[in-house]
Amino acid sequence: MSLGDEEHEYDHAELLRQRTPESERLHERAADVTPLGVESNVRAFDPYPFYIDEADGSYVYDVDDNEYLDFLLALGPIILGHGHPDVREAAKTQVDTCDLTATPQPIAIEFMEKIVELTPSIEMVRLANSGTEATMHALRVARSYTGKEKIAKPEGGYAGAHDYALQSVYASEEALGPADRPNTVSYGTGIPDAVSDTVVAFPFNDKEATEEILREQADDLAAVIIEPVMFSCGCLKPRDGYHEFLRDLTEELGIVLIWDEVMTGFRLGLGSAQERFGVTPDMTTFAKVAGGGYQTGGFGGTAEIMREIEPPEKNEDEKWHSSAFHGGTYNGHPVSAAAGLKTLEILEEEDVYDHIERLGDRLFTGLQEVADDVGLPVNVQHVGSMGQVYMTDADIHFYRDSWKSNDEQFADWWLEAAGRGVLFGNPMQGERFFTTYTHTDEQIDDALEVAEEAFRAVDHPYDN
Numbered sequence: 001m002s003l004g005d006e007e008h009e010y011d012h013a014e015l016l017r018q019r020t021p022e023s024e025r026l027h028e029r030a031a032d033v034t035p036l037g038v039e040s041n042v043r044a045f046d047p048y049p050f051y052i053d054e055a056d057g058s059y060v061y062d063v064d065d066n067e068y069l070d071f072l073l074a075l076g077p078i079i080l081g082h083g084h085p086d087v088r089e090a091a092k093t094q095v096d097t098c099d100l101t102a103t104p105q106p107i108a109i110e111f112m113e114k115i116v117e118l119t120p121s122i123e124m125v126r127l128a129n130s131g132t133e134a135t136m137h138a139l140r141v142a143r144s145y146t147g148k149e150k151i152a153k154p155e156g157g158y159a160g161a162h163d164y165a166l167q168s169v170y171a172s173e174e175a176l177g178p179a180d181r182p183n184t185v186s187y188g189t190g191i192p193d194a195v196s197d198t199v200v201a202f203p204f205n206d207k208e209a210t211e212e213i214l215r216e217q218a219d220d221l222a223a224v225i226i227e228p229v230m231f232s233c234g235c236l237k238p239r240d241g242y243h244e245f246l247r248d249l250t251e252e253l254g255i256v257l258i259w260d261e262v263m264t265g266f267r268l269g270l271g272s273a274q275e276r277f278g279v280t281p282d283m284t285t286f287a288k289v290a291g292g293g294y295q296t297g298g299f300g301g302t303a304e305i306m307r308e309i310e311p312p313e314k315n316e317d318e319k320w321h322s323s324a325f326h327g328g329t330y331n332g333h334p335v336s337a338a339a340g341l342k343t344l345e346i347l348e349e350e351d352v353y354d355h356i357e358r359l360g361d362r363l364f365t366g367l368q369e370v371a372d373d374v375g376l377p378v379n380v381q382h383v384g385s386m387g388q389v390y391m392t393d394a395d396i397h398f399y400r401d402s403w404k405s406n407d408e409q410f411a412d413w414w415l416e417a418a419g420r421g422v423l424f425g426n427p428m429q430g431e432r433f434f435t436t437y438t439h440t441d442e443q444i445d446d447a448l449e450v451a452e453e454a455f456r457a458v459d460h461p462y463d464n
Contacts, residue, residue, distance in 0.1 A: 387432060
């Protein structure tokens, strides 16, 4: 194709633009009252986000009456499909029975009992309202338990939006430094340098470097917090017994091992990733799936560690001293607890995991096959019902391997697919997408057809 003397850039968002004029108007309206026109930075993308006003089963519908086959699934919480009738009824029943009281309610006890029953590492649990709250409080409790101030987390790992977690998530190679000795770099501004000084970064899947760093810092380290699969950078799987090695090392060094199962909790099995991989951490955080689409989060662990939250009795001869504080007006919200409990009960009783993992294998394997057919360099990675498409044919074994992926091409592919009515997550290469209980084989076939069209569009855009 000749472009003449003029430069021309193919607009991969054109299909989406044509279908979403009302979303564009809403975005302009929203931008007047909230930064980026969205409630969370992750929801912002070019040219503008589309606005959903209905969801049902495997589909969401925008304000322009477009239907999308949904694999974003609210960034993971939707495991049973949108608006599961039993979950919806449980929430409605609780709304009609009792709203928020800021006093304990029986439904929260039942919910917590179920979490303890299902999660190998949790003997006692506390509820919160999000994954961010869950990891923030878990780290505080671990510091209190050990009497140490520093925590360690893998480079590239996301563990929530609080200051201690927003460290070495994304940064330039120059800022992050050597791969085997990564610097701790805050993600974004507004985070005090003093906080960064209390966080130690280490390279996921590199046993030698991890051991060297943790041994060197052990006297000051309260906890290591880590995702069992690094879904915060797409889908980075543990290799060569990395988690077994880390479990043994942290136990030897007296460091609390926290598994951040906000993403994987109750998604990779009833016993979460820790049951799947056969590794039991000291503490676990969870959110997303546990709430069945409603706001919840929490953290738990051994009774000994969790009792750090309980204030000690005051001695007559000693001044009373405080424990690790945990509080929150909305903790154990009865509607979220009712929806979460019903979700976990359904996960116990029905063939949800067999279904979503079979379709997950079919979807992600199929994506690799259609990309190969097109001739596009792509590496598709997944575990069970969740995974990601990397726009590179390079191996992805370490966080920095993910840098080889073409972020812009991925965003273009996502836009092309969204314009054709399929949401493969969101347009950020470091995210991931999922299958849900209402997805069907026919829907997977439809998604793969769209994916192939979108792969062709980003490989040869002017032929489309």
